[in-house]
Amino acid sequence: MEKEAISIKDLHVSYYGNEAIKGVSISVQPGNLVGIIGPNGAGKSTLLKAMLNLIPKDKGDIKVFGKTVKEVRKKIAYVPQRNDIDWDFPITVLDAVLLGTYPNLQLFRRPKKKEKEWALECLQRVGMEEFSKRQIGELSGGQQQRVFLARALAQKAELFYLDEPFVGVDASSEETIVTILKELCLQGKTVIVVHHDLSKANDYFNQLILLNKELISFGEVNEVIQADIIEKAYKGQFAFMKEMGV
Amino acid sequence: MAFIEAIMQYGFLQKALLTSIMVGVICGVIGCFIILRGMALMGDAISHAVLPGVAISYMLGINFFFGAVFSGVVTAIAIGFVSQNSRIKHDTSIGIMFTAAFAAGIIIITLLKSSTDLYHILFGNVLAVRSSDMWITLAIGVVVLAAVYLFYKELLITSFDETMGAAYGLPVRLIHYFLMTLLTMVTVASLQTVGIVLVVAMLITPAAAAYLLTDRLWMMIFLASGIGVISSIAGLYFSFTYNLASGATIVISATAIFVLVFLFSPKHGLLWKMLRVKKKRASLI
Numbered sequence: 001m002e003k004e005a006i007s008i009k010d011l012h013v014s015y016y017g018n019e020a021i022k023g024v025s026i027s028v029q030p031g032n033l034v035g036i037i038g039p040n041g042a043g044k045s046t047l048l049k050a051m052l053n054l055i056p057k058d059k060g061d062i063k064v065f066g067k068t069v070k071e072v073r074k075k076i077a078y079v080p081q082r083n084d085i086d087w088d089f090p091i092t093v094l095d096a097v098l099l100g101t102y103p104n105l106q107l108f109r110r111p112k113k114k115e116k117e118w119a120l121e122c123l124q125r126v127g128m129e130e131f132s133k134r135q136i137g138e139l140s141g142g143q144q145q146r147v148f149l150a151r152a153l154a155q156k157a158e159l160f161y162l163d164e165p166f167v168g169v170d171a172s173s174e175e176t177i178v179t180i181l182k183e184l185c186l187q188g189k190t191v192i193v194v195h196h197d198l199s200k201a202n203d204y205f206n207q208l209i210l211l212n213k214e215l216i217s218f219g220e221v222n223e224v225i226q227a228d229i230i231e232k233a234y235k236g237q238f239a240f241m242k243e244m245g246v
Numbered sequence: 247m248a249f250i251e252a253i254m255q256y257g258f259l260q261k262a263l264l265t266s267i268m269v270g271v272i273c274g275v276i277g278c279f280i281i282l283r284g285m286a287l288m289g290d291a292i293s294h295a296v297l298p299g300v301a302i303s304y305m306l307g308i309n310f311f312f313g314a315v316f317s318g319v320v321t322a323i324a325i326g327f328v329s330q331n332s333r334i335k336h337d338t339s340i341g342i343m344f345t346a347a348f349a350a351g352i353i354i355i356t357l358l359k360s361s362t363d364l365y366h367i368l369f370g371n372v373l374a375v376r377s378s379d380m381w382i383t384l385a386i387g388v389v390v391l392a393a394v395y396l397f398y399k400e401l402l403i404t405s406f407d408e409t410m411g412a413a414y415g416l417p418v419r420l421i422h423y424f425l426m427t428l429l430t431m432v433t434v435a436s437l438q439t440v441g442i443v444l445v446v447a448m449l450i451t452p453a454a455a456a457y458l459l460t461d462r463l464w465m466m467i468f469l470a471s472g473i474g475v476i477s478s479i480a481g482l483y484f485s486f487t488y489n490l491a492s493g494a495t496i497v498i499s500a501t502a503i504f505v506l507v508f509l510f511s512p513k514h515g516l517l518w519k520m521l522r523v524k525k526k527r528a529s530l531i
């Protein structure tokens with residue numbers, strides 16, 4: 001059997017004693033496109049940040065390709081939520097993508113021609129090369145998200161963690177992003193996406209992590225998207241889910 | 247042109263000019279990172295917080311550089327400690343800590359009964375720059391510029407997207423305190439020229455003007471330095487010619503440049519923005 005891409009055992013995370021993640025255990029094989037879904041405040045982003053070792057865990061064990069997160073950090077590309085970024089920052093689109101090459105550059109080494117060409121190639125892949133000299137704030141939401149995906153591609157990572165990549169994004173950008181994520185999975189990369197609702201979940205992902213502080217369900221999409229399981233996660237919000245035809 | 251003749255003639259004025267130019271450069275460079283990280287208030291705090299360190303250094307008879315860096319960094323750590331370990335917000339924590347340090351500094355200096363020194367430390371007296379001060383400024387300048395050059399990549403990424411930096415393993419907290427240390431050193435270098443109270447203006451105003459002129463960080467750094475240098479020279483001229491406090495004239499010069507840029511900057515200036523709106527509306531009629 002192949003080595004697991006991500007293996008989480010009995011993870012507990014809390015903020016000042018308030019539990020945000022309770023005893024989550026997950027194991028993801030390489031080549032999967034996994035959605036993390038759940039109601040507001042379910043700890044979706046917290047789980048992602050804990051998986052990146054950005055916030056301390058109270059208990060549990062996280063292994064990536066059988067190693068600790070610290071050992072394989074540079075192989076994990078992270079795309080933050082759009083509103084975590086200062087879009088007025090004096091940086092051009094190409095330079096923002098170039099940041100993706102930084103994890104693989106040594107201290108004191110600058111990105112050279114080789115890195116710049118690679119960054120431009122990544123920008124082409126998301127269809128944004130004609131905007132390379134623009135300041136990032138001049139782009140639409142969908143274009144900005146594509147640029148950040150290009151940055152993640154530039155990192156040549158094995159794992160891709162995306163936090164709410166489809167918020168404020170136009171339909172065509174959303175399609176481009178999903179297509180690229182699916183391509184990455186075909187190449188054997190593993191992609192984890194925090195997603196805010198259940199709509200299109202079965203089109204986008206092949207596995208789902210349904211979370212509401214505890215792990216409600218984890219598995220293939222069609223196993224997870226079942227009325228009784230969804231109800232358990234969303235509780236009162238279920239009436240609204242029914243209307244959406246889930 | 248009496249000013250230029252005077253510079254040729256008087257050694258003290260040459261020292262003043264060289265020191266102000268160096269201060270203009272390093273304040274501009276560090277100022278860019280300070281404003282992009284949203285730490286303008288922190289810049290103000292740290293510059294005030296060096297006062298007790300300077301006072302104690304005088305008391306002990308050691309170079310004020312060491313005391314100033316020590317009290318500046320201790321205050322930065324105290325600010326971070328309070329805001330991270332309580333519900334107190336960051337700006338409140340800054341307000342508590344830097345005023346405390348500043349107040350302690352005033353008491354110590356008053357006890358030392360040297361109120362003239364206090365006046366100079368607070369408001370600067372560039373015309374009294376000694377050779378030793380000039381060399382300290384030069385050394386600080388070299389360290390600051392080398393640090394920014396060598397760690398440009400790390401400073402850029404932690405300023406723009408700190409989470410990404412942390413995700414791939416950068417010591418973001420260490421980088422923060424490293425920048426605070428550079429900030430303290432810049433403050434010390436600026437003590438003689440603009441004084442503690444107005445250092446923050448030299449950090450923020452040229453960088454803010456540069457921010458309105460370009461969309462590239464390296465360009466912003468060069469422009470901020472340039473604006474800092476022009477302000478310093480202009481300020482020194484007015485200070486010398488009209489016998490005014492050098493800190494005040496330098497800061498007013500920087501502010502004048504900022505106002506011009508704010509109005510006339512090609513891309514982000516108020517005037518062109520208004521003209522673009524007008525043109526657009528006219529085209530729709």
